[in-house]
Amino acid sequence: MLLQFLKNKIKSFRSESYWSRASSSELAPQEFYLRQENVLRSRVFPLISEHSRILDIGCGSGRFGLVFAEKGAYVYGIDIAKNLIHEARLVTKSRGLKATFEVGSIDSIRHLEGEAWDVILLLGVCSTLVDSKSVAMVYENVNRLLRKGGLLLVRESLSLGTKDESYENKGYLAVYRAKDEYIDSIMGAGFQLIDLIDMATDSDKATNPFFSTKTNLFMVFKKQ
Numbered sequence: 001m002l003l004q005f006l007k008n009k010i011k012s013f014r015s016e017s018y019w020s021r022a023s024s025s026e027l028a029p030q031e032f033y034l035r036q037e038n039v040l041r042s043r044v045f046p047l048i049s050e051h052s053r054i055l056d057i058g059c060g061s062g063r064f065g066l067v068f069a070e071k072g073a074y075v076y077g078i079d080i081a082k083n084l085i086h087e088a089r090l091v092t093k094s095r096g097l098k099a100t101f102e103v104g105s106i107d108s109i110r111h112l113e114g115e116a117w118d119v120i121l122l123l124g125v126c127s128t129l130v131d132s133k134s135v136a137m138v139y140e141n142v143n144r145l146l147r148k149g150g151l152l153l154v155r156e157s158l159s160l161g162t163k164d165e166s167y168e169n170k171g172y173l174a175v176y177r178a179k180d181e182y183i184d185s186i187m188g189a190g191f192q193l194i195d196l197i198d199m200a201t202d203s204d205k206a207t208n209p210f211f212s213t214k215t216n217l218f219m220v221f222k223k224q
């Protein structure tokens with residue numbers, strides 16, 4: 001058990017150092033990100049008010065938080081990667097938008113409690129957290145941050161099998177968690193699944209071997 005704990009610590013450290021040197025948080029083709037922006041506008045915007053309070057955890061260069069800022073929402077993003085936060089601030093300024101981006105870890109979000117967030121974004125973040133116990137804690141912590149009825153938006157690549165799959169390439173580490181168990185664990189933290197969108201098109205599934213064993217889902221949960 002101690003050995004596993006130490007292994008997870010080392011892996012977490014390596015993953016964080018990968019991101020702290022990263023010059024971009026966008027690893028997939030652009031059309032994948034555009035598709036997500038469309039999902040936010042068409043499936044999430046109808047559920048929230050213009051002046052919602054949005055917390056984007058693991059915001060990267062701020063792309064999705066800024067979709068809400070364009071709508072007039074209050075947006076606060078955190079990420080462990082200094083470079084990406086710097087980029088998010090530059091983009092916000094150059095587009096004449098208002099949003100706050102700060103360097104911070106998903107492990108220390110308690111200071112954001114008591115602010116009654118309407119929407120929390122966890123987009124592509126939890127698969128970069130190698131320790132599943134800390135992921136379970138994230139959902140409990142996020143539940144405390146959201147107001148009752150608030151929305152949790154999660155996008156993840158998940159395994160279609162029954163076991164988690166680990167992946168590593170040039171310092172990038174990811175865990176593709178088993179889909180059903182993963183969704184159950186979020187619901188177990190006090191959320192109801194109200195929408196689920198498959199982000200891979202038929203063409204992605206036919207041509208990209210990644211999708212023969214995995215899926216990429218955009219999920220909308222509501223705090224009960």
Ligand SMILES: C[S@@+](CC[C@H](N)C(=O)[O-])C[C@H]1O[C@@H](n2cnc3c(N)ncnc32)[C@H](O)[C@@H]1O
Pocket residue numbers: 016019020025026057058059060061063064078079080081084104105106107122123124125128129
């Ligand atoms: C795949 S990127 C996703 C970025 C953005 N949410 C998006 O959907 O484009 C994962 C992000 O999680 C951030 N991240 C990884 N570990 C983190 C941690 N412990 N605390 C906060 N952010 C973290 C990384 O720096 C990176 O920006």
